[in-house]
Amino acid sequence: LRNTPPPTRECPIITRVDIAWVCVATDDPSPLHLDDAYAHEAGHPSVIVPGTLLLGWVGQFLEDWAGDPGNVESWDIRFQSPIWPGEQVTLVGELLEGANGADDTVGVVRATTRDGREVGLANVRFCASRSEGRVAP
Amino acid sequence: MVGRAPIVAELNREVGAATDLFSRTIERVKLIEYKQALKLHNPIHFDAAAARALGYRDVVAPLGFVISFTVIPREVKLSTFGIDEKRSLAGGMAFETLQPICAGDTLTGRCVLKGARHKDGKRPMTILRFETRFTNQLEEPVLVVSDTTLEMGS
Numbered sequence: 370l371r372n373t374p375p376p377t378r379e380c381p382i383i384t385r386v387d388i389a390w391v392c393v394a395t396d397d398p399s400p401l402h403l404d405d406a407y408a409h410e411a412g413h414p415s416v417i418v419p420g421t422l423l424l425g426w427v428g429q430f431l432e433d434w435a436g437d438p439g440n441v442e443s444w445d446i447r448f449q450s451p452i453w454p455g456e457q458v459t460l461v462g463e464l465l466e467g468a469n470g471a472d473d474t475v476g477v478v479r480a481t482t483r484d485g486r487e488v489g490l491a492n493v494r495f496c497a498s499r500s501e502g503r504v505a506p
Numbered sequence: 507m508v509g510r511a512p513i514v515a516e517l518n519r520e521v522g523a524a525t526d527l528f529s530r531t532i533e534r535v536k537l538i539e540y541k542q543a544l545k546l547h548n549p550i551h552f553d554a555a556a557a558r559a560l561g562y563r564d565v566v567a568p569l570g571f572v573i574s575f576t577v578i579p580r581e582v583k584l585s586t587f588g589i590d591e592k593r594s595l596a597g598g599m600a601f602e603t604l605q606p607i608c609a610g611d612t613l614t615g616r617c618v619l620k621g622a623r624h625k626d627g628k629r630p631m632t633i634l635r636f637e638t639r640f641t642n643q644l645e646e647p648v649l650v651v652s653d654t655t656l657e658m659g660s
Contacts, residue, residue, distance in 0.1 A: 381545060390543035394536065397575065399591060411592045412658075420596040421573065425544040428569030432548055437560060438569050438606070445600035445652075503561030 370440055370497040374462025374476060375433045380426050382457045383418050395421045418452035427478055427491045430460050434476065434493075439500040444493040456482045458489075472496045519622040519634070525586045527616045530577045532567055534609040540571055557608070567607040573599060574638040574651050578617045587619055587634065589655060597633065597654035605648040607640075613648065615640040620652070632657040 381387070392402055400407035401417050408416045427446055432438045452458065458480050467474025473494065480489035541552050549556035550566050557565045574583065584591055607613065621635035634655045642648045 387543065390539070394539035394543040395573075395575070396536075397580070399580075401591065401594075407592070417595075420599075421570070422544065424570040424573070424599065425540065425546070425568060428571075429544070429546050429548065431569055438548075438550075438566060439603075441569060441603055443600070443602045444569070445598060447598040448596050451595065500561070 370436055370471075370474060370495055371434055374464060374478075375430060378426075378430060378460040380458040380460065383422065383452065383454055385416070385454050387422065388416065388418060388454060391419050391422045391425075395419070397421065413451070415453055418454065418456070420448050423448070423452065423458065423480060423489050426458065427460065427480065427489065430462065430478055431491070431493050434462060435495050435497075437500040439503065440495050440497050442494045442496040442499065444491060446489055446491040448489055450486055450488045452482065452488050458482060467495070472498050519587060519619060521619055521621060523587065524616045524618040525578055525582050527614060528577050528579065528582070529612055529614040531612045532572075532607060532609055534565060537565055537567060537571070537609055540568065544568075554609075562606055562608055564608040564610055567609075569601070569603075570599075572607055572613065572640065572649055572651065574615075574617050574636060574653055577613050577615055577640065578638065583617055583636075586617075587636075589634070590657060593658045595656045595658065597656045599654075600652040602650040603648075604650070605642065605646055607642070607648055611648075612643040613640045614642075630659060 402419045431441050435441050460478055460480055462478045465475045476493050478491040481487050538552055551568050554565050615638045617636050617638045620637045624632050636653050638651045640649045
């Protein structure tokens with residue numbers, strides 16, 4: 370478990386190809402993510418970036434922070450605002466409680482777009498001792 | 507005009523309503539697709555040797571890979587709880603990780619409605635809270651996923 374969160378991370382600019390790939394990888398055929406006409410009918414300016422994309426990026430950020438995904442005891446994310454194709458998300462972590470190597474370390478990750486719009490807020494609880502007893506098969 | 511409460515009742519949105527039980531094996535190819543889609547860099551998700559070096563049985567599912575839709579078919583969840591996909595947005599998700607999930611593991615779970623409430627205001631919506639508890643092929647609890655769906659408008 371790192372003593373501090375990973376450095377601020379600029380995620381890739383989200384393209385429609387990225388969206389299509391995520392929909393394939395997660396078996397998510399929702400037209401809200403793929404069909405502009407459908408998204409317009411639903412009242413959106415364009416297709417919506419799947420929440421699973423932000424979920425995966427935040428998950429990776431937490432893994433880098435934890436050193437081992439097994440050290441992440443629990444986490445949650447609130448999708449605060451839709452993300453649109455062409456936007457870029459920045460992830461910033463903050464340690465709230467605990468210290469390097471300590472169980473029950475708590476942190477947050479804030480996801481914002483380049484124009485400062487908050488699109489996600491994640492809370493995480495680490496437990497560094499969870500990976501200690503794991504033995505290679 | 508029909509009030510909101512009767513509509514909710516008609517859609518079988520009582521707390522405790524659930525989908526059937528579903529199972530799915532986590533395929534290595536889906537982990538590779540996910541890694542490529544999100545441009546993930548941790549090799550334990552696609553390199554079995556790297557995963558085993560950290561004590562895992564096989565490549566590990568990344569955090570956030572397994573959600574309720576990973577195992578519960580999307581159309582089943584939507585139809586069971588009467589969710590209008592066009593008016594819906596994901597509100598959030600929460601994960602309690604109990605055991606690692608690796609390629610080849612077979613997960614089993616059902617999606618349960620834990621809460622349904624209507625919120626008035628400038629942007630009225632129905633807020634649906636779900637929980638899916640997953641076990642693996644050894645019947646060990648591995649993951650609890652809670653998720654919130656926002657159904658916008660009336």
